[in-house]
Amino acid sequence: MALAVADSLLSGRNLAIEAPTGVGKSFAYLVPAILFSRLARRPAVISTETINLQEQLIRKDLPLLRQLLDLDFRAALAKGRGNYLCRRRLALAAGEHRDHYLPHPALAGEIDQIGRWAERSGDGDCDEADFHIGGDSWSYVCCEAGNCSFPKCNYRRECFYRRAREEWERADVIVANHALFFTDLKMQIESDSRDGGLLPLYGAAVIDEAHTLEDSAADHLGLYLTYGGFNAFLNRLYNPDSARGLLLRKGGDVLELRAMTAELKAAGKHFFAQFEDYLDRADESIRAVDQPGGFPNTLNERLLAFRARLGDYVQEQEDPDYKSELEAQLLRCDGYIDGIAAFIDMTLPESVYWVERDSRQLILQAAPLNVAEILRRELFGRDFPVVTTSATLTVDRQFRYFAERTGFGGGSEVRLDSPFDPDQVQLHLARSMPDPALPEYEEALFRALEHYLELSDGKAFVLFTSYALLRRAADALEAFLGARGIRLLIQGNELSRSAMLREFKADIRSVIFGTDSFWTGVDVPGEALSNVIITKLPFAVPSHPLIAARCDRIKALGGNPFFDYSLPEAVLKFRQGAGRLIRSRSDSGMIVVLDSRIVAKRYGRMFLHSLPDYPRTIA
Ligand code: SF4
Known part of the structure; x- marks a missing residue:
């Protein structure tokens, strides 16, 4: 290589x-x-x-x-600008005008803690802090695009971000x-x-x-706008609830700008609510947007007027730190004006647009x-x-x-071929399992899981393609595993993914039931992982607008979305899942596939041919 x-x-x-x-x-x-x-x-x-x-x-x-x-x-580690502490902004957030600067008094304690850490930190990288830094407080002291007064900055000689960039250069x-x-x-x-x-x-x-x-x-080449981000941008300028923000100064100009900020907040709520309705009407958490101008852009006129007024105000400022903070907000305002217009009018070249609601917020997104x-x-x-x-x-x-x-x-x-001996793995293919589309599949799956988990005495990852099935399987097997003293770690319960992995490695007989994030990027060498069970071939449901659009495009070009996209994607994910088992020459164990399509369907050959030539048992 x-x-x-x-x-x-x-x-x-x-x-x-x-x-x-x-x-x-x-x-x-x-x-x-x-x-x-x-x-x-x-x-x-x-x-x-x-x-x-x-x-x-x-x-x-x-x-x-x-x-x-x-x-x-x-060698240098490069991270995004927002990972580094900005000393000038820290001085502002910790200084005598902090009441103007911070949106909540509660943040002051966290900012002081960051200030103490800055004295002992070598690189100002928030990932390296020895305590948890809240995202809210960090956003007031981190480096930001458009908010750097270099080369005039008084802190330029000890600036973490500049130092990091010099390291990258060298x-x-x-x-x-x-x-x-x-x-x-x-x-x-x-x-x-x-x-x-x-x-x-x-x-x-x-x-x-x-x-x-x-x-x-x-x-990263598309567009990503959130309602939470829009509100945070306005709160930075003026938060009427806490009566704080950058515009908390004296003068008629700021009074007018504060009133405009409050109006924008209300307009933003109204603007984003139409997308909430759009999701609610279809009872979905993600939905494609496919009509340019399908939603009224009720926000941009106000944003443009606000931007012009704020721009004038910024020009009049003499305090360079204050001016720099405001200039960063102008830049963000431009980002919202352009981003919202591009989303509503769908002007990005050949892109897919959708609305999504995750556990925290509403997102407007586009991707090429x-x-x-x-x-x-x-x-x-x-x-x-x-x-x-x-x-x-x-x-x-x-x-x-x-x-x-x-x-x-x-x-x-x-x-390159795997350097490991194929005999380190025994591949079990369950031909007798009902097709996963049949109602009897689920009961057969639970019985098969009992069999194979007993065979390896636990020590297994059981990989699912749906969280609902994972939960039902966990309910069905909890007592069975408990009776054998095998601990069951269930993704989505109280433990985080990394905590689950720690417990899994420590308790050698334990079993993990996991979905998406356990198929890739997990490394458990040794006996603790001796059995990887794949419950279903990992075909993605094309409900995500980007995946659906990719399939439509393939069809429009005369291809077959199943063979040209869904199948190869599933094969790659299957290989990732199966690849969790053998991480070193001393590892050994079994890979069990409880989806009979791998032997019953012609395309199953593609999954098998993508693996090394493991010895097989077909039952
Ligand atoms: S040079 Fe820029 S990033 Fe560095 S401390 Fe000054 S303002 Fe912050």
């Missing part, structure tokens, strides 16, 4: 490389990336989906390489996450300039965990439908090499699907 990566970097050609667990993937791209960046005199960016992998690279792999290689190199290897990487790419696209982003001009990009590439890019076209032009078609890698890029041992969905091209594809 290291040679393939080195060849790609030196030749300037892109590379897609599938590297199963155990290959030593991170070392195999880090070493060539370090050597290349020193040759090219430009950093290489490594982008990962998860914080876990970012931390592993920065804390373990890169320090180990520094020890092992007789090579002096610099680094040979920058470790970022996909969120930052794609935000940077979006800024480059919008400014039509390679150095118009957040990251320094890099000479190569390595995208790890690239199986999420299409969705990560769609998430054809990510492949954007990435082909803006990422894979650039003048630097891009290496994409993951343990699961291929479907049916081919890269065709990955290339179609992400626009990958202009280079080579390499598929």
Whole structure:
């Protein structure tokens, strides 16, 4: 793998490389990336989906390489601006005018705690704080776009964010996450300039965990507006309930602006309520929007008038700190004006629009439908090499699907075999199970779970595709497992995902019943995980507007949405789920598939052919 990566970097050609667990993937791209960046005199960016992998690279792999290689190199962890403490804003929030600045008196205590931490923090990164920082208080002291008075800032010499950026500039290897990487790419696209982003001009990009590439890019290249965010923006200016905010000053201008803020708040409530109604009418929590102008834009006229008035007021201000705070709000106001207009009139190029209500708030969202076209032009078609890698890029041992969905091209594809012995796994395929669409499937599933959990004496992940079925299975098996002294950990109960994993590793016979987030990114080496049970083949229900639109597009182009999208997506997720079992050469265990379609349907072959050649039992 290291040679393939080195060849790609030196030749300037892109590379897609599938590297199963155990290959030593991170070392195999880090070493060539370090050597290349020193040759090219430009950093290489490594982008990962998860914080876990970012931390592993920065804390373990890169320090180990520094020890092992007789090579002096610099590595830096890059995070979004909002992760860093802004000392100037902290001084404001902790200073004598804090009553104007903070929307609630209750935040003052938290701000003081952040102030004490700032004295001992080396990097001002909120993830590194030794106490929990509330998002509300952090938003008043973190670095913000449009709210930096550099180079005039009095704190510029000790600025955490500036220091971090200088580190990025000097680094040979920058470790970022996909969120930052794609935000940077979006800024480059919008400014039509390679150095118009957040990251320094890099000479190569390595995208790890690239199986999420299409969705990560769609998430960050689109539009995301929330009612909560809109209210927070207004509260920052003036919160009538607590009588606090930036506009709590003397003068006729601010009185007028405060009145306008209160009116905007009421108008915002009215504007977002129409989307609540839209969801309620269909009794849905997510719903596509497909008519430009289908909702009246009752907000933008007021926002534009407010923006003009606020802009005049900002011009008159002499206090640079106060002015900077207000300028950041002007920028946010512009973001809402443009974002709301783009959403209502559906003006983003070839995008999908939807309304969603999650457990916390109402969201208006849009994402590009054809990510492949954007990435082909803006990422894979650039003048630097891009290496994409993951343990699961291929479907049916081919890269065709990955290339179609992400626009990958202009280079080579390499598929590495697993370094583990296939005999470490016994694959059980339950042919006798009823089809999952039949009513008798559920009862048969519960009996099969009893059988296979007894066989492995617990020590299992049971992976579900629906939370409702997970709950019913948990109810059905709780007594059975309890009688055998096997602890059942149920996703969605009181424990968080990471707490569940801790308990699972500590109690070696315990069993986890999990949905989505347990199919990927979970690493449990050793005996505690000896059995992975897949209850159903993980076909996504195309109820999400983005997935439905992708399927419609495939159909319109003459393709078959099931074979060209749903099936390969399910195969990739199936591979991720099955891949939880073997994390090292000393691991062993069984993978049980309780969905008979894997042997009864012709397409089942694609799932099986995507796995290593494990010994099989078909019963
Ligand atoms: S330079 Fe900018 S980010 Fe840094 S402390 Fe000053 S205002 Fe904050």
